[in-house]
Amino acid sequence: MTSPIMSESEVRAAVEREMPGVRADLERLVRIPGIAFEGFDHSHVERSAEAVAELLRGCGLDVDIVRSGGQPAVIGRRAAPPGAPTVLLYAHHDVQPVGDRSLWESDPFEPVERDGRLYARGAADDKAGIMAHVAALRAYGDALPVGVVLFIEGEEEYGSDSLEQLLIDHRDEITSDVIVIADSGNWDIGVPALTTSLRGVVNCFVEVRTLDHAVHSGMFGGAVPDALTALVRLLATLHDDAGSVAVEGLVAREGATVDYPEDRIRAEAGLAEGVQFIGTGRITDRLWTKPAVAVLGIDAPPTGEAPNALVPAAKAKLSIRLAPGDDPKRAYAAVRAHLEKHAPWGAQVTVSLEHDGNPCVIDASGPMFDAARSAFRAAWDGTDPVDVGIGGSIPFIATFQEMFPQAAILVTGVEDPHARAHGPNESLHLGEFARVCLAEALLLGNVAAAGV
Template sequence: MTDLVERVREVLPSVRRDLEGLVRIESVWADPDRQGEVHRSAQAVAELLAQAGFDDVRTVSDSGAPAVIARYPAPPGAPTVLLYAHHDVQPEGDHEQWVSPPFEPTERDGRLYGRGSADDKAGIATHLAAFRAHGGRPPVGVTVFVEGEEESGSPSLGRLLAAHRDTLAADVIVIADSDNWSTDIPALTVTLRGMADCVVEVATLDHGLHSGLWGGVIPDALSVLVRLLASLHDDEGNVAVAGLHEGTAAPVDYPPERVRTDSGLLEGVSEIGSGSVPQRLWAKPAITVIGIDTTPVAAASNTLIPRARAKISMRVAPGGDAAAHLDALEAHLRRHTPWGAQVDVTRGELGQPYAVTTTGPVYDAARSAFRQAWGTDPVEMGMGGSIPFIAEFAAAFPQAAILVTGVEDPATQAHSVNESLDLGVLERAAITEALFLTELA
């Protein structure tokens, strides 16, 4: 095992160069003007996998973004492992808020900054490092699947899994797209909340009215919307929609000072909701208003606004059904719209929650690899965010053991400005994966 660890460390400089090359590609599938960059990113990933020693490398799509599949067949009697990552990234947001350019990888204080440096091009780097450390000939079969539209909700993933089921079939699936407990303590993600969203629009008038002439008699749509959105939570900040599922989180200590540090909560701002932090983050529903369309302040006039709308995002606790939860949210919105205002609800995306069972030889092998690479057992943690495609993998390959790992940590700031990767975590994640392939054999 010592030799394998050293081989991982020997290949890491080249892996980092390749990761930096991928970060420089602006692979934002959600931006139509940069979808060509996603194709360029897929080509770069395919070339890296071919150079690493995969003989069968193909780029595929099904009316969506390009994905890359690379296969190394299993030696006789050995299992096959599917290693997942995605090469598309979130939009970078305001460049002025980045300390260094978002698509120019920059190292500061042991962290590599750049959009996708962690989420999830570091997942690709981890797979490359593990495969290269084995000299391109690991003791198990390895299939790498690198998706191109995860940050857009994986709309064509189900079709890809169906079309390439035989190629992607595996005994073990490793999803390298999650978090670690800290830069020193690894994690296996064992529960994931699902998601559902909708757009609610309220209307009170067929045209705007002078607020001085009609204010106090006629309700404006923005006031209606504000009151309606406020009804989604009680005074403590708990979700107030009836009929939503709540599970039970693992008894993991998450002190208030860590919440404040990890989240960047401002001085004087309190947490919301009741129950432990893991319970609220991993096992209870959450509702967030993520956008409002109305008259901007700069264009405001003394006018009663006739229409306003908002986008609402809901997280669904493991054990709940995303479609049923969206039904409950829609019923709440219609029931609580004040003053008889007209309301329209447009349903959006659904993603089911998932809970992973972590018993058996595959998970024993994973824990052994974590212990050797990190010097400690992994924390079995939940994830407040959603990775809906995991349920699709579970449905497509029901006999496969699924491990959800990752190269992120609480300081990564995935999806935000100044996203970064801890380079020490990358090393330990790569060592873990290389050891895991050996442990499975």
Template sequence: MSDDIRAKVTELLPQIRKDLEDLVRIQSVSADPARASEVQRSAEAVAELFRAENFDTVEIVSAAADGTAPAVIAHKSGPEGAPTVLLYAHHDVQPENDHGEWDSPPWEPTERMTPAGARLYGRGAADDKAGIAAHLGALRVFGDDLPVSVTMFIEGEEEVGSDTLPALLKEHHDKLRADVIVIADSGNWDIGEPALTTSLRGLVRVDVEVRTLTHAVHSGMWGGLVPDSLIALSRLIASLHDDAGDVAIDGLVSTPAADVTYPEERLRAESGAVPGIEWIGTGSVVERLWTKPALSITGLDAPKVDGASNTLVASARAKISLRVAPGDTCANALKCLQAHLEAHVPWGAELTVTLVDTGEATRIDATGPAYDAARAAFEEAWNGVAPVDMGVGGSIPFIAEFLDAFPEASVLVTGVEDPDTRAHGANEGLHLAEFERVVLAEALLLRNLAAG
């Protein structure tokens, strides 16, 4: 039967890819109000794909008062008594930004050969329209003889924070209830090495303003006595790390990471680090990337160097992005960050901290029959290579929403990405051979779940 499934995936792949390419051409950028109609068109295209597969029910839903952020819910019944599997992905995508940074048009899927194999480039080609295509491909292997009952949930606002997801989960709770939930929005450890994602860091973002003056003043007349806001802000930012580069905020949580080796040459190649850069922090590489807090300054408001006047700047702002370790909470991390900033703002400067957003960390106990079924499917699809239990340093806050809404379900976090996918950036690309293995693995997973 495994050989039959493998052959069927190979036979179906050209049509699966065509459907993926059609979705990539739709500019479903949820962050751009001017393209709201494209997000709606994307939802309708996804719904039509499910109708073509003879789903029992297909509906486009929204929890927003204006009907934006459309999600698609579809259901197809399997044999009586079979488990129900919820397959999640999202059809909205990130903005493409500067087209000049792309090697091919971002909305025209383009295949190019790389040293690692053929890739399909385009915005959403991986994140996460390939997740939709992988789900469809796995279902098409079985046609109308599904071994399990399947519910599709394709979200339309993941890239803008899934604000209405809790309301959707509550409103459609009975329709979405499942024994196993497969979330296809992560990735694999490497090309040729599958993974289950078992932890993700959370996120707390704040805007910090430091003010030392009511207005700018002459730097010669007042310099040496009056502190300027840029130096004050710089000193405050510098206090956030110790000399080793570890986050120096008291009260944050760190946890152990899986025993996974991340080779130095691979780390440098994938991170894009300049030659000679030294890594910051202490602990293993994967602990620093997955299970310890991390803090970055992702934006600054201050006068530009070109054309700057010779004055003391009255106020300056920074956006702080704090990644929260699994096992910690956003509430605790925000409290600790606020306390640190208040304790370290220098020279009596006025401090204003404004919360931008949060997203809870996730830690999954990946044990039990569903996880055994997944690991067996992955190992078979990757020809004997066992999957890694992988952490992710980034945040997918909606996973915590699913864990809270369906505490009895087994939640499997999988995906199509690899270390060179470049999701959210220019030249986002899908490794085509790896995508075929993802489709095969999901089909094998459905078979394994049906077998108990």
């Protein structure tokens, strides 16, 4: 027999009691600049893993810091009471680089509260996800009604290259009945969501070469093409006049039913006055179930240092988001073929893959999804959660689906449309964070009551 499950009112009181300490620990975590990208000081990622391990040990978990050729992940375990299910709680402790610090209104690694939001890199993505798990564990204390495995990754923002091997190496330790992935977001402030589909991703580089060395732009311009102009023309072929992706062979789907008003997305994206949307069809289809191509950066002479010379070579980084149902390897081949086919003026084009990841679709039905919706409804005072797609990518979810087909996978999160994850002035809505913490604590109780 399992232990008695705390009542909803008891859970509410316990979470409220723990929130001041949870916030203080969140602020300590975000002060650690744990960036797993190449060229950054990875000792901070080590510090971040140690800090997470300390938090989990404080919740009574058996904890190990593990790695498989990449950055450190943290695994914490606490056995289930007799007859109770086990829940895997995922988050990641690494963060994105901050980019141009002049665009931040405050130090990105010194948390600051403004107007009910906590500003710092990682405040929303995804150190608040870690602390939502910790909040739920602290609320129950010794009365935790389920077994838990916490898997806190250390290189999600850098592509999760070693995650699959970590899952293989520790499969027996982390096998669970339910998997909660706290790395997504809610539909709006005051409206919770379950994420049921995510696009895949292909990141690649395209380099264009027209010369073996730079030459005088006046002496040779007009007859000899420069690589930067050729690259710009090549990149322009990736979209048609309406802004839809023009690469043959990429999957495009329809079917998203959530209403996403254009004025809302314009405000949330910060679309400049007069700028039009791109693509065709419903906004939600364009964001969730159709491909997208973005130019993330270009290697070429900076304007302040550019000589009057034709550029011999130029390089761009592309991000291609893939509709659910597409295959990253086939999609990369289609993009490469398109770029090679459309090389202007016979320019030499080289395409190389950086990384890719699978899209996924989740069947959000069954007793564990009912348990999640009930917990969300209670935490948001009667507001029903919305099933949403996400235009971004969490490729490892497909890996979890493949490795643990028996487990219900719940994709939740702490972000809201104003969180600005990955951008300057990332922030966490503190009121929504408290609801997320309560929802997760209630979810653990509901999962225990539902059984497996």
